[in-house]
Amino acid sequence: MSRLTAARGFKDISPQDIPTWRLIEDAARKMAGLHDFQEIRTPILERTSLFARGIGDATDIVEKEMYTFADKGGDSLTLRPEATAGIVRAVIERGMLESGGRPLKLFALGPMFRYERPQMGRQRQFHQLDAEVFQDPGPLVDAEVIGFLWAFLRELGLGGLTLSLNSLGCPQCRPRHREALVKYYQGEEKALCPDCQRRLSHNPLRLLDCKNSDCRALAGKAPVMKEFLCPECGAHIEGVSLALTDLGLAPVWDSTLVRGLDYYCRTAFEVLSGDLGAQNAVAGGGRYDGLVSALGGPDAPAVGFAVGLERLALLLKERAGLSAAGPDYYVAILDPAALGPAFRLTGALRARGFTVAADWEAGSLKSRLRRADKIAAKKVIMLGADEIASGQATVRDLLTKEQASAPFADPEAFA
Numbered sequence: 199m200s201r202l203t204a205a206r207g208f209k210d211i212s213p214q215d216i217p218t219w220r221l222i223e224d225a226a227r228k229m230a231g232l233h234d235f236q237e238i239r240t241p242i243l244e245r246t247s248l249f250a251r252g253i254g255d256a257t258d259i260v261e262k263e264m265y266t267f268a269d270k271g272g273d274s275l276t277l278r279p280e281a282t283a284g285i286v287r288a289v290i291e292r293g294m295l296e297s298g299g300r301p302l303k304l305f306a307l308g309p310m311f312r313y314e315r316p317q318m319g320r321q322r323q324f325h326q327l328d329a330e331v332f333q334d335p336g337p338l339v340d341a342e343v344i345g346f347l348w349a350f351l352r353e354l355g356l357g358g359l360t361l362s363l364n365s366l367g368c369p370q371c372r373p374r375h376r377e378a379l380v381k382y383y384q385g386e387e388k389a390l391c392p393d394c395q396r397r398l399s400h401n402p403l404r405l406l407d408c409k410n411s412d413c414r415a416l417a418g419k420a421p422v423m424k425e426f427l428c429p430e431c432g433a434h435i436e437g438v439s440l441a442l443t444d445l446g447l448a449p450v451w452d453s454t455l456v457r458g459l460d461y462y463c464r465t466a467f468e469v470l471s472g473d474l475g476a477q478n479a480v481a482g483g484g485r486y487d488g489l490v491s492a493l494g495g496p497d498a499p500a501v502g503f504a505v506g507l508e509r510l511a512l513l514l515k516e517r518a519g520l521s522a523a524g525p526d527y528y529v530a531i532l533d534p535a536a537l538g539p540a541f542r543l544t545g546a547l548r549a550r551g552f553t554v555a556a557d558w559e560a561g562s563l564k565s566r567l568r569r570a571d572k573i574a575a576k577k578v579i580m581l582g583a584d585e586i587a588s589g590q591a592t593v594r595d596l597l598t599k600e601q602a603s604a605p606f607a608d609p610e611a612f613a
């Protein structure tokens with residue numbers, strides 16, 4: 199029989215790595231709570247049409263990277279490539295967006311999936327923290343969302359953070375920028391990478407954030423959106439910028455920071471960390487006022503971010519050397535006659551809230567102490583023939599090396 203392995207691009211999170219992931223998830227929940235966000239958990243699987251409508255057929259994600267398959271009933275389903283579309287679907291379906299209601303602030307933690315060639319640090323299943331706020335069109339909530347993201351990254355001790363900010367304008371002012379871009383790139387098609395040549399006609403904004411060096415050189419001199427903003431968009435981004443200053447953040451203007459989808463508008467942001475290599479953003483987000491209505495919901499403005507957790511986990515693991523806390527007690531069974539008493543004592547201690555480990559067979563004192571050491575138990579309860587005869591277990595504190603006796607039939611004696 200051939201050896202069974204995980205599917206290509208899928209990885210286990212081993213028990214050794216769980217403390218790191220818990221730390222990240224705890225920090226996310228703590229900061230979400232402080233910023234008044236509620237958790238939502240949507241299915242990892244949605245109808246393919248949701249992503250085709252919500253992310254856009256012409257994007258790289260939908261064109262190449264979706265994990266899509268037909269189920270036995272013939273329905274086309276997709277493992278979610280990102281969280282926003284599913285959350286928007288959920289809030290519409292559940293009627294969570296009442297007109298005139300108070301802003302709805304949601305966050306989600308969980309796995310996302312992309313069908314792409316696995317490479318170092320990029321798996322087909324990865325994890326994100328995602329935050330979305332609905333029904334608040336103002337600049338302060340944009341700054342609040344960025345404040346949540348920033349607080350989360352700081353809570354994890356991430357250093358060298360930079361906040362990049364841009365405005366993508368709105369359906370009123372963006373077309374003039376788009377026109378200027380198309381005009382600017384006219385005659386330069388041959389200098390562009392094949393992807394950008396293709397994008398030029400339907401999505402010229404995306405040429406600004408292409409990673410190809412020739413494209414970057416051209417993008418550096420391209421017309422910038424800032425100069426085309428209408429007065430409302432100008433006031434909005436100014437308001438965001440001021441509010442960020444109130445939070446102690448110093449955003450850096452980056453006119454090549456874009457989102458390729460039409461429903462993105464006004465605020466776009468990214469956070470970069472020197473700890474993770476300068477060229478890659480840790481997290482990104484922005485305002486997407488047109489998405490809810492594009493997916494059949496009310497005309498509800500929205501803003502949010504997503505942050506990938508794998509690289510954070512890698513960094514924290516390297517840095518902190520986190521390990522799981524050992525049990526309060528390891529019960530060392532040194533004689534077959536001790537099995538019953540040991541089993542009862544273990545149950546009684548667990549019922550009192552202690553973490554207890556044991557191996558259900560008798561072994562030598564040496565092998566049992568080695569085991570207690572390996573799992574970093576705080577104390578060892580030794581139960582051998584002598585202890586059974588006297589009714590007194592030997593308890594050794596592995597930190598202080600102190601040893602004492604306690605009646606093993608009375609769990610209170612171990613508290």
Ligand SMILES: [Zn+2]
Pocket residue numbers: 367368369370371372427428429430431432
């Ligand atoms: Zn505008």
Ligand SMILES: [Zn+2]
Pocket residue numbers: 390391392393394405408409410413
């Ligand atoms: Zn390009």
